[in-house]
Amino acid sequence: xxxxxxxxxxxxxxxxxxxxxxxxxxxxxxxxxxxxxxxxxxxxxxxxxxxxxxxxxxxxxxxxxxxxxxxxxxxxxxxxxxxxxxxxxxxxxxxxxxxxxxxxxxxxxxxxxxxxxxxxxxxxxxxxxxxxxxxxxxxxxxxxxxxxxxxxxxxxxxxxxxxxxxxxxxxxxxxxxxxxxxxxxxxxxxxxxxxxxxxxxxxxxxxxxxxxxxxxxxxxxxxxxxxxxxxxxxxxxxxxxxxxxxxxxxxxxxxxxxxxxxxxxxxxxxxxxxxxxxxxxxxxxxxxxxxxxxxxxxxxxxxxxxxxxxxxxxxxxxxxxxxxxxxxxxxxxxxxxxxxxxxxxxxxxxxxxxxxxxxxxxxxxxxxxxxxxxxxxxxxxxxxxxxxxxxxxxxxxxxxxxxxxxxxxxxxxxxxxxxxxxxxxxxxxxxxxxxxxxxxxxxxxxxxxxxxxxxxxxxxxxxxxxxxxxxxxxxxxxxxxxxxxxxxxxxxxxxxxxxxxxxxxxxxxxxxxxxxxxxxxxxxxxxxxxxxxxxxxxxxxxxxxxxxxxxxxxxxxxxxxx
Amino acid sequence: xxxxxxxxxxxxxxxxxxxxxxxxxxxxxxxxxxxxxxxxxxxxxxxxxxxxxxxxxxxxxxxxxxxxxxxxxxxxxxxxxxxxxxxxxxxxxxxxxxxxxxxxxxxxxxxxxxxxxxxxxxxxxxxxxxxxxxxxxxxxxxxxxxxxxxxxxxxxxxxxxxxxxxxxxxxxxxxxxxxxxxxxxxxxxxxxxxxxxxxxxxxxxxxxxxxxxxxxxxxxxxxxxxxxxxxxxxxxxxxxxxxxxxxxxxxxxxxxxxxxxxxxxxxxxxxxxxxxxxxxxxxxxxxxxxxxxxxxx
Numbered sequence: 001x002x003x004x005x006x007x008x009x010x011x012x013x014x015x016x017x018x019x020x021x022x023x024x025x026x027x028x029x030x031x032x033x034x035x036x037x038x039x040x041x042x043x044x045x046x047x048x049x050x051x052x053x054x055x056x057x058x059x060x061x062x063x064x065x066x067x068x069x070x071x072x073x074x075x076x077x078x079x080x081x082x083x084x085x086x087x088x089x090x091x092x093x094x095x096x097x098x099x100x101x102x103x104x105x106x107x108x109x110x111x112x113x114x115x116x117x118x119x120x121x122x123x124x125x126x127x128x129x130x131x132x133x134x135x136x137x138x139x140x141x142x143x144x145x146x147x148x149x150x151x152x153x154x155x156x157x158x159x160x161x162x163x164x165x166x167x168x169x170x171x172x173x174x175x176x177x178x179x180x181x182x183x184x185x186x187x188x189x190x191x192x193x194x195x196x197x198x199x200x201x202x203x204x205x206x207x208x209x210x211x212x213x214x215x216x217x218x219x220x221x222x223x224x225x226x227x228x229x230x231x232x233x234x235x236x237x238x239x240x241x242x243x244x245x246x247x248x249x250x251x252x253x254x255x256x257x258x259x260x261x262x263x264x265x266x267x268x269x270x271x272x273x274x275x276x277x278x279x280x281x282x283x284x285x286x287x288x289x290x291x292x293x294x295x296x297x298x299x300x301x302x303x304x305x306x307x308x309x310x311x312x313x314x315x316x317x318x319x320x321x322x323x324x325x326x327x328x329x330x331x332x333x334x335x336x337x338x339x340x341x342x343x344x345x346x347x348x349x350x351x352x353x354x355x356x357x358x359x360x361x362x363x364x365x366x367x368x369x370x371x372x373x374x375x376x377x378x379x380x381x382x383x384x385x386x387x388x389x390x391x392x393x394x395x396x397x398x399x400x401x402x403x404x405x406x407x408x409x410x411x412x413x414x415x416x417x418x419x420x421x422x423x424x425x426x427x428x429x430x431x432x433x434x435x436x437x438x439x440x441x442x443x444x445x446x447x448x449x450x451x452x453x454x455x456x457x458x459x460x461x462x463x464x465x466x467x468x469x470x471x472x473x474x475x476x477x478x479x480x481x482x483x484x485x486x487x488x489x490x491x492x493x494x495x496x497x498x499x500x501x502x503x504x505x506x507x508x509x510x511x512x513x514x515x516x517x518x519x520x521x522x523x524x525x526x527x528x529x530x531x532x533x534x535x536x537x538x539x540x541x542x543x544x545x546x547x548x549x550x551x552x553x554x555x556x557x558x559x560x561x562x
Numbered sequence: 563x564x565x566x567x568x569x570x571x572x573x574x575x576x577x578x579x580x581x582x583x584x585x586x587x588x589x590x591x592x593x594x595x596x597x598x599x600x601x602x603x604x605x606x607x608x609x610x611x612x613x614x615x616x617x618x619x620x621x622x623x624x625x626x627x628x629x630x631x632x633x634x635x636x637x638x639x640x641x642x643x644x645x646x647x648x649x650x651x652x653x654x655x656x657x658x659x660x661x662x663x664x665x666x667x668x669x670x671x672x673x674x675x676x677x678x679x680x681x682x683x684x685x686x687x688x689x690x691x692x693x694x695x696x697x698x699x700x701x702x703x704x705x706x707x708x709x710x711x712x713x714x715x716x717x718x719x720x721x722x723x724x725x726x727x728x729x730x731x732x733x734x735x736x737x738x739x740x741x742x743x744x745x746x747x748x749x750x751x752x753x754x755x756x757x758x759x760x761x762x763x764x765x766x767x768x769x770x771x772x773x774x775x776x777x778x779x780x781x782x783x784x785x786x787x788x789x790x791x792x793x794x795x796x797x798x799x800x801x802x803x804x805x806x807x808x809x810x811x812x813x814x815x816x817x818x819x820x821x822x823x824x825x826x827x828x829x830x831x832x833x834x835x836x837x838x839x840x841x842x843x844x845x846x847x848x849x850x851x852x853x854x855x856x857x858x859x
Contacts, residue, residue: 002665003665006661006664010651014651014653073649073651074649075649075651077648080615081613081638081643082638083635083666084635085635
């Protein structure tokens with residue numbers, strides 16, 4: 001047995017009763033709650049509330065016991081007389097605390113696996129990465145702490161580190177830690193300062209030897225060590241909520257859709273549909289939770305400036321309440337010069353009316369506001385390429401350019417799209433054929449026949465060169481003049497064109513891609529992951545076009561889930 | 563002969579309280595030195611400074627050729643420290659204590675530990691916290707001797723030992739010192755232990771060394787006298803180098819730790835002294851007289 005093993009053995013013998021007690025109490029608590037609460041005791045409650053609280057208590061207890069118990073009992077004096085350096089003594093204690101917590105996590109993990117086995121698979125899918133992250137972090141900390149750190153700082157560094165781990169783990173599903181650190185220097189500074197102050201207080205509490213006889217040093221070490229665990233997440237949370245966050249956590253709990261790059265490629269407008277945070281976590285949306293989260297959930301429109309990387313949410317008044325009817329602001333179209341973005345929002349609830357606003361992407365603030373659809377169209381003189389009007393006449397709709405010079409009569413249920421910039425519209429006739437209509441000269445021809453198959457709304461690029469057609473089993477992007485170009489995957493794909501027509505963003509489930517046509521490579525700063533299903537098929541993309549994920553990496557295949 | 567311990571002008575204060583004031587101590591290699599003094603006089607403080615646990619405020623200190631404060635770890639490997647006030651975990655058994663200590667001491671001899679335990683009747687399976695005071699002291703001594711230290715620092719090591727155990731321990735201690743050439747400094751209140759065990763003595767009074775030297779020299783120099791005076795003893799003053807141990811109406815007991823013969827001659831020439839009678843030269847009585855305050859009857 002070497003010195004390290006001897007010190008560890010002593011610590012393990014000192015604290016094995018405490019460890020067993022903590023583990024048993026935790027398991028008993030979970031088992032009891034499971035029996036009493038039944039289905040109501042789910043992973044969200046366990047991992048979101050009980051486990052962090054238990055871990056805080058256990059961490060504080062172990063840290064305080066390891067730091068202060070020997071001092072209070074007089075064993076510390078005996079240890080100090082051994083031929084071993086003080087930093088080694090403290091490092092052994094500190095690393096033991098970390099290892100003990102890792103052991104506690106293993107127990108918790110096992111308990112969680114047992115409980116999760118009675119629940120739907122979706123609930124347990126989060127467990128492995130959460131606990132794996134925890135364990136990896138704890139073990140990494142242990143390996144780090146076993147090297148040369150000053151003795152006192154090692155002693156208080158453990159609870160401080162654990163505090164940050166709590167912070168990271170609690171935010172793990174939503175975490176973009178590097179992004180947060182980069183963009184939230186204010187909260188980070190507050191949390192770091194508070195942690196440093198607590199570290200100093202811990203050292204001071206521990207170093208006041210003369211208070212030993214009253215047991216105050218132990219109390220001080222316990223309190224300060226515990227606060228080191230609790231304070232950083234609290235400070236972070238407090239600081240984050242008390243100031244406006246500049247970072248957009250478009251991750252778990254938020255769906256991104258309606259991604260619209262500006263014609264010059266500088267801005268990207270996108271829409272975030274956000275479920276309200278409850279008790280610091282994103283709840284799982286269900287029929288029951290729907291109503292409870294109504295008042296806090298919202299739709300947001302954000303504008304990302306690719307040049308600066310800054311992402312601005314539209315003015316607070318644009319933050320709509322998310323209702324069961326999913327009313328909310330949505331990004332619509334960019335003007336062709338990319339200087340303005342139109343957004344729309346429903347008017348009075350139930351009226352069916354919409355209001356339109358024009359937003360300056362540089363400031364994300366409104367520059368013009370219109371009462372309804374018709375009024376908005378009157379502004380077409382300022383932004384001629386992007387506007388059209390759809391008028392209802394009886395059971396039919398008339399599609400026309402803004403100046404009313406050309407129009408086409410459509411059936412009410414026919415999906416239609418058009419490229420007002422070049423005056424081309426696509427729509428389906430009664431036989432189901434997709435027609436291409438030149439609005440300028442009135443010519444019309446059959447673009448494709450689908451023979452009874454249902455297709456989604458065709459979406460034409462503004463320059464009229466491409467049209468995306470969603471069929472039953474696939475997405476086609478075809479040259480508007482030259483026929484089929486690309487076969488993509490199945491249904492559920494949303495295509496948005498940029499105003500200049502050279503860029504399409506394709507959203508499929510949780511994955512969004514930017515597709516550059518004409519060989520243009522498009523790079524956007526964020527990447528949304530492709531959701532890979534266990535069963536499905538892989539579509540090999542053709543070589544003629546480049547597909548890029550939003551982080552700029554080239555995409556070779558798209559995984560589609562049946 | 564080189565010294566295991568050399569302290570010059572050692573001073574230690576706790577806040578405003580000056581515990582050691584310019585202490586000079588020498589412990590020659592191979593010697594067994596007793597450290598005497600009343601409670602609170604600074605014996606334990608001196609031992610803590612020697613072990614590197616306290617940093618002296620001033621003075622120079624060398625233990626086994628090392629600065630204890632700077633080389634505490636290195637020194638601790640060569641010191642056996644027995645202090646009945648040191649605590650061990652309540653769960654720890656004697657043999658577990660050996661297992662725990664062995665990695666810290668490269669010279670640890672497990673066979674020697676078991677031999678000493680047998681000799682001292684220490685049960686290896688016994689828990690340290692459940693031992694009597696005497697048993698615990700012996701167990702700690704076993705642990706201190708098993709790594710064959712070059713210097714033993716013993717702080718009240720024999721309290722609670724019965725007569726037989728005390729004899730066994732003394733014998734083993736002397737045998738260990740004889741075999742290894744190690745030195746020992748033990749703080750004690752038991753003058754009998756000093757007489758039976760020590761070859762040198764250091765006497766601390768009020769944080770200073772009143773007397774330091776070999777016991778044989780002390781025996782040769784020290785004297786005690788019963789002095790009968792012609793008049794009242796209340797205002798009588800003894801000769802230089804002597805102090806009054808007890809004073810009655812017309813009689814006094816006088817003690818001289820050094821130059822006893824000179825003191826005897828001075829008393830004989832004192833006009834106020836009617837009669838001088840030499841008392842026994844028991845070392846215990848001499849040390850008790852040196853430590854004690856003057857009493858009146």
